[in-house]
Structures are given as C-alpha cells and as structure tokens.
Amino acid sequence: MRNLAILLSGRGSNFEAIARNVASGQIRDARIAVVISNKPDAGGLETARLLGLTALAISSKGKEREQHDREVVAALREHKVDLICLAGYMRLLSPWFVQQFPQRILNIHPSLLPAFPGLEAQEQAFAYGVKIAGCTVHFVDEELDHGAIVIQKAVPVLDTDNEHSLAERILEQEHIAYSEAINLVLEEKFEVAGRRFVMKSTRH
Amino acid sequence: MRNLAILLSGRGSNFEAIARNVASGQIRDARIAVVISNKPDAGGLETARLLGLTALAISSKGKEREQHDREVVAALREHKVDLICLAGYMRLLSPWFVQQFPQRILNIHPSLLPAFPGLEAQEQAFAYGVKIAGCTVHFVDEELDHGAIVIQKAVPVLDTDNEHSLAERILEQEHIAYSEAINLVLEEKFEVAGRRFVMKSTRH
Numbered sequence: 001m002r003n004l005a006i007l008l009s010g011r012g013s014n015f016e017a018i019a020r021n022v023a024s025g026q027i028r029d030a031r032i033a034v035v036i037s038n039k040p041d042a043g044g045l046e047t048a049r050l051l052g053l054t055a056l057a058i059s060s061k062g063k064e065r066e067q068h069d070r071e072v073v074a075a076l077r078e079h080k081v082d083l084i085c086l087a088g089y090m091r092l093l094s095p096w097f098v099q100q101f102p103q104r105i106l107n108i109h110p111s112l113l114p115a116f117p118g119l120e121a122q123e124q125a126f127a128y129g130v131k132i133a134g135c136t137v138h139f140v141d142e143e144l145d146h147g148a149i150v151i152q153k154a155v156p157v158l159d160t161d162n163e164h165s166l167a168e169r170i171l172e173q174e175h176i177a178y179s180e181a182i183n184l185v186l187e188e189k190f191e192v193a194g195r196r197f198v199m200k201s202t203r204h
Numbered sequence: 205m206r207n208l209a210i211l212l213s214g215r216g217s218n219f220e221a222i223a224r225n226v227a228s229g230q231i232r233d234a235r236i237a238v239v240i241s242n243k244p245d246a247g248g249l250e251t252a253r254l255l256g257l258t259a260l261a262i263s264s265k266g267k268e269r270e271q272h273d274r275e276v277v278a279a280l281r282e283h284k285v286d287l288i289c290l291a292g293y294m295r296l297l298s299p300w301f302v303q304q305f306p307q308r309i310l311n312i313h314p315s316l317l318p319a320f321p322g323l324e325a326q327e328q329a330f331a332y333g334v335k336i337a338g339c340t341v342h343f344v345d346e347e348l349d350h351g352a353i354v355i356q357k358a359v360p361v362l363d364t365d366n367e368h369s370l371a372e373r374i375l376e377q378e379h380i381a382y383s384e385a386i387n388l389v390l391e392e393k394f395e396v397a398g399r400r401f402v403m404k405s406t407r408h
Binding site: 112113114115116126127128129130131132134136148149150151152153154159194195196197198199 | 316317318319320330331332333334335336338340352353354355356357358363398399400401402403
C-alpha cells in the first residue's frame, strides 16, 4: 500500500478524480495519506474531510517560500508519502523541495506541453487556434511546467467550441490521465532516458 | 478547376502525396499548374517532369530575397495559381510575397505548432519526450511557422520509437493532412476569426 499526498490551493477537481479512482481500485495499492493546502479556505480541504482523509492547512501567507516548503515537506515525511500529486497547487516549489522527492512529484497541466505553459493554458490554446489541445502529466522539476512527461492526452478542438467547452473536455481527460500516470509511476517499471519517460523493457 | 502551385527545395514527399491525391480525385476540382524549386537539382522537379507537370527551376543562388520572390510570384501569376502549397521549400517568404496571396499559401510543419517550430521538429519533439507529436498545416504569414492553423493531426510517440520511426509516422499523417487542408481551403467555406480557422456555418 503506497501513500499519496495531494497538494492543492482550491477545489482540486483532479484531487476528487484521484480520490474516486483510489476508492474504486482504478489506482491500485494506494491510499491518499494526506491532503495539504497552502490556502486554509481551499474547497479541496473540505472535500478531503468529508471523505475522511487527513486534511492539513499549512498557510503560505506572509512566509518565505523556503520556510513554507520546509513545513510542507515535514508534513509529507510525517505521513510517509511515496508520491506527491499537485492538483491546482498555486505555488512554485523551491529547488530544495523538488530535490527531496526526485521523480516523486507529479503535476498536471491543461495543454500539450511544451505548448502553452503557465496560466490559462486552455484559453491560450483556444486563442492560438490549435486544432488539437490536451493535457500533460509530468514530473515536477525546478522549472515551471517543465519536467519529464509521463502521459499526454490529445483533445480535438471543435469549430463549435468556446474557451469553456474546450476547457471542460480537457478536464475530463485530465481526470483520466492523472490516475493512469499515478499507476505508471507507482509500478516503478519506468526509466527516464534524457527527458523520455519510458517503460524499462521496451526502450530501444 | 483550381490551379495549385507547389514550391519545394528537395524531394518534396508532400508534393508526391498531393500529386497522387489530385490524380485520384481525393483533392477535388484541382490540378497542379506548376511546380517551382529554388534549387535546380531538387528531386521534386524531376518527379514533376516524370508526371508531366510544368516544372520550373528559379534559382535563388546569389539573389536578394525580394528579387527571387518577384521572379517566383511572376511565375505563379503566369500560371494563374489559386493556392500555393509549400512542400519543403527552404526559403522564408518575404512579407511582400505573403501579402500577394492572402490566405492562399499553405505550409506543413512536422509538429503540433506552436510546439517545436523551426528545423528538425520531429527530433526536437522526440528529445523533449512528448507523448503526442503530430503535424500542422497552416497558412503562411510573415512569421516562421506561425499563420492560422487549418488542420493538425496527432501522432502518439511510442516507447519503442526512435527519431526515425517517429518521423516516418508523422510523415504518413502529413500526407493525409495536407490534402484534407487543400480541400478545406479550396471549398472557401471557412473564415479566420482571430487566429481560428473555422467553417462559416458552425462558429459560435
């Protein structure tokens, strides 16, 4: 049984999808050991409590990034966390934080990275006029939206789309992609060759 | 019957696919009126001659860009060209050239733009470790690999891929995408809203 941590700052719809998939067994041999928010009023904390999960508010307000990161890392260690899943965590992790958990921190981003990093990726993609949008689950490294890619899902952009309908269809794929990525990483059969996340037996 | 022009600098495998699809009727009501290369020894010119098409070498060697562009534009005018398809044309068109044919110049690029513009896009994507690569047919504007996107095709990157196998699978999709894009543009039922290429009847 592996211990997942969820870091979030808001509602955390990806957290909800992960919780459902842990409960249904689609994420195998894992439990959510702790849900942490830097915002005490994050909706995701309330959801976590309703689900009977350990929910911690570790406020970042008025704290240096490194100080806050130390408090979060201490909580993650206390809960013997194997894999950390960012789910709308609106803080950039310090390099020190990232180095504590090599290949143990996942993030999801609503675009086919490296296209459209940063905020409002779906709106960026829509405005650019791409015909294929999507989402990316990737390891977190010291740079924003940059680490090795575990999974991507493509989402066609329709002529009838607006920013919202596109974002909704991307979100559906996020919910699927994140759980698949968690399973892949927990299986520990991967290697990262350069930037390529590949299964150990299949790489040429 | 609409007149297509092909501009190329090498073998022009996308030119070959377009020629096949014109011959088979998959590209409708169109013919290849002229094939132009800035390199007199381009393989695509030889192919064009074998197919009985008008093949012109307009050498760019030692010429100012604008001078060369004027010669090419004069040839395009002479052949009453409706749509210009770049197929491995290794010259940046001058703004003046682009302005002569608004929404009448297509290019194909072997990535899901705006990711991986420029040369060796497939190798860039492979090295970055994306899980979804692809190709883009877009209108040519004054910036490199930048105009409004007509069609994109996604190509999954496999763990067993290397740069070459990935590039081959992308090329297969290029051959399909380019002809689909030509049909869409020749139908003249599209509009470009901002940067979004959409069918007129369907836009919200």
